[in-house]
Amino acid sequence: MELKLSSSCVSALSPLLQFGLLLAGLLTWGALHCKAARGDHAALVYVLAFAATYASASRLESNVCETPSLFSILIFGMYTFSALTFTALYRLSPFHPLAGYPGPQYCWLSSLWFTYISFRGRRHLVLDELHRRYGPFVRIGPNTLSINSPSAMSIYASSNSIKSDSYLTPGHVPNISLYFKQPTEKLHSARRRVWESLFSAAGVAQLYPVLEKRTWELMHCLERRQSLSDTGTLNLTECFYHWSYDLMGDVVFGGSSELELMKEGDPRNLIHGAKMANVIPDSFGQSPWLMDILWHIPAGKDMFQFQKRVADMVRTRLNVAKPPQALRDLMSYLIEAGNIPQQDLELDAAVAIQGGSGNTTVTISLAFYFMLSEPGTFDTLRNELAKAFPDPTGALPPAELAALPYLNAVVNEALRLGSPFFVPRIVPVGGMTIDGRFIPEDTIVAIAAYSQQTSPDNFFPDPMRFRPLRWLQDGLGPDTKANMSVLASFSAGNHACIAKAFAYQEMRYVIARLVLAYDMSLSDAFDIKAFRDGIMSVRVAFPSMTSLFQ
C-alpha cells in the first residue's frame, strides 16, 4: 500500500498537538479507571468526536490539511494508541491491585479472550487448565479472579455479595426482574420475596399435580414419537425440553399460555431463542462494554421472537381472570404484589421460562446419558425404585422420592458433572480474605465450579466418572469422598437459585417415573464419547441424545 502524507497534514500534528493527544489518552484512562462508562455511550462519543474533527478539518482544508480524512485518522489513531497504551501499562504494572495474582498476561490486558472462550462453551475446561498451571488463584481478566478452592463458596454466602456487571439487563432496560442485576440489593430482595411465595415448601407442594400431569404427557409423547420414527429411536433431550416448556407454561401462566410443545413441537424456535437470551449475557456479558455495543446490532431473530412470544403470553394471562390450571401460578403472585409494571412482568416471565427449562432439561438428560453409558447404574436405580414403589404406575409421593438415597445420588452426580457454571460476584467494600489471601474490593471473583466439582480432593475415587455410589456412606470404599459443600450447581446466598426445591422435585419425579416405566438403551448410532466431549457449558449449548425405549 502506497501512502502519501501531505506536508500540511503532517505539520498539522505538531509536537504540541501530539503531546495533547498523549495527554488526552492518559486522561481517558484516568477517567475510565475511576468510573467505567457504558460501552455504547463511549463508542458514540468517540464516533461523534471523530466526525467533528473530520468536519472541522474539511472546512479548514485549504489552510490546515489537504486530506482531512487522513488528518482525522492520525488524530484518532494517536489518541486511541495513547489511551490503550496507558491502560495496558497500568494493567500489567505492579501498581494494579491484582498485580500479585498469577495468570496469562493476555488475560490481564483485556476481558476479550475470556469472552471468546465463554462464547465457545469451553470456559470451564480452559479455567481448569489454567488452575493446574497457575494454582488456586488465577487472574483471568484485568479485574477478575477465578478461585479454585472450597473456601471460595464464601463469595456467595456473604450477605454483601453483589452480582457483577455481566448481569446487567442487556441494553440497560430499566426494568426489574429477578436474576438480572438491580441498581440496589433492596430492589432485588423485594422482588425475590414475591417469587419466594411460589417456591416455598407449600408453593412447591401445590405444583406437584401439574408436574405429575405433564410427566404422564411426556410418556405419551415419548411413545408417540418413537412409534412415528423411521429408526425406532427418539431424541430424548428434545422431548425433555418440550416437557419443561409445557410445565413452565403452567407454573408461570397457569396454563393460559397454551405452550404445548410436546403436542405441537417448536415451530417458532422458542427453545433456541431462550437459549440465546442466556448465552449472550453469559458470554458477551463478560465484557460488559462490548455487550453494550453489540446489543444495538440487530441479530438473534429467535431471541427477540422468544421475548415477543413471552410478552404475548403475559398479555393473555392478564386478560384471564381464572387460568385453566388449578394452581397458583407465578403471575398471580406478581400481579397481587400490586405495583409491578407490565414490562417487569414480561422480563420476569422470560427469566422463569428460560431458567426453569434449560438447566432442568440438561440435568435430566445427562442423568439418563450417564446411567445408560455407565453399566449397572440404571439397574441399581430401577431396583431401588421398584422396592419403594411396587406398582410402577402408582403415585410417587415427593417425600418418599426425596428419601431414596440412590435416586438423590443420581441427581447430584448429574448436577456435579453437568453444571460447570461461572457465577461472578463483586468483592464488597473493604475487600475479603480467602485462604489467607486478601482480595481488594471491586474485584470480580468466581469459584472455579467445574474444577471443584471434579477435583479428587472433593470427589474420590474416579472424579471424572458418573458413580452415584460416591454419595452414599463408604459407597465406593472407605476412601469415598463426596463434598456436597462445593456442589455449586444452584449457587448460594442471596442470589442462589430460587427454585432449587422445585428443581429437585422435578428431577426426582421424572427420572423415577421413566426408570420405573421403561427399559432404555442408547441407539446404535449414538456416539457415547462424542457426546461426552460435546458437553459444553450447559448454558451455551447442549448436544442431542437419541435413545431407544422398550
Ligand code: HEM
Ligand atoms: C437443575 C435445575 C436448575 C439449576 C442447576 C439452576 C441453577 C441456578 C443457578 C446456578 C443460579 C444462580 C445464577 C447466577 O447467579 O448466575 C440460579 C438462579 C435462578 N434460578 Fe435456577 N436452576 C435450576 C432450576 C430453576 C428452575 C426450575 C427455576 C424456575 C423458575 C429457576 C429459576 C431461577 C431464578 C429466577 C434465578 C435467579 C435468582 C436470583 O437472582 O435471586 N431455576 N439457578
